[in-house]
Amino acid sequence: MQKHITRAARLAAGFAVAGLALTACGSDDTTAGGDTGAGTDTAAGGGGTVTLGFLPSWTDGLSTAYVWQHVLEEQGYEVDFQEINDAALLYAGLAGGDFDVYPSAWPEVTHEDYMDEYGGQIEDLGTWYDGAVLTMAVPDYVEGVESIADLQGQADRFDGRIVGIEPGAGLTRVVGEDAMPTYELEGDYELVTSSTAAMLAELQSAVNSEEDIVVTLWRPFWASSEFPVRDLADPEGAMGDPEGLHELARSGFSDDMPEVAEWMGNFSLTDAQYGELEDMVVNEYGEGQYEEAVDAFFEANPDVMDQIMGS
DSSP states (O other), X not given: OHHHHHHHHHHHHHHHHHHHHHHHHHHHHTOTTOOOOOOXXXXXXXXXXXXXXXXXXXXXXXXXXXXXXXXXHHTTOEEEEEEOSOHHHHHHHHHTTSXXXXXXXXXXXXXXXXXXXXXGGEEEEEEEEEEEEEEXXXXXXXXXXXXXXXXXXXXXXXXXXXXXXOTTOHHHHIIIIXXXXXXXXBTTBEEEOSOHHHHHHHHHHHHHHTOOOOEEEEESOHHHHHSSEEEOBOTTOTTOOOEEEEEEEETTHHHHOHHHHHHHHHOOOOHHHHHXXXXXXXXXXXXXXXXXXXXXXXXXXXXXXXXXXXX
């Protein structure tokens, strides 16, 4: 148990530091009207630059961004990253053509509002993972709370707080606008938002002290298995149905880079493969060694590259 918590503490602290640094990076990269070098396929059979936009604190996006860097650079493309710290800015930037591809979007439920607003200016290249879910969770040692409904009448235990992530996240909207009203938690609880890194830091602090806490989480996400937490049942379905994770592209990308668009449409991972990828990127290798982590993943899973290439 102590080894498990210590490892999680190191990871949470690392993401907290990274989150502070990347906030400034995201602001610079998302300047309105900025030229990000959105790609054009300049040579038959390869070439050109593909710019990937993602939220680095959401590790499905981080992991898949490095997957595509590995794949595309092997095929003679250059890859640029645009790290953005807010989902609303991410969708607006994609729709505006500020970058080429968001490699791990949640458009069916979590980001449905953004797709309603920007979907006409976005291409859906395909679904690479099925069964993603939004959750609310408590540490395993919290007794008497197995369902979101069980939070009713117990606000004092949790200091009247549900600890969330970024204000613009789809998860934040679902919890605040759907789950809390459905389970009559408004007035007793406040949904506290800041960042994914801050939420993880609060979760780690609570776990270290065995204090009661309720947080917003999602799957797939490394923290859901790395921390000793359990998802709360959602008998009313207020957190939404399971959804697929998609590669979304700016309008016209498939015409400009048909080869890349086809490869992205071929890509998919099983639960086991995704778990292995994220564990390598976040836990086994970690910050500063993401490329090495993805190299190791493809070495262990050559069939994934074969699938992407259609062979």
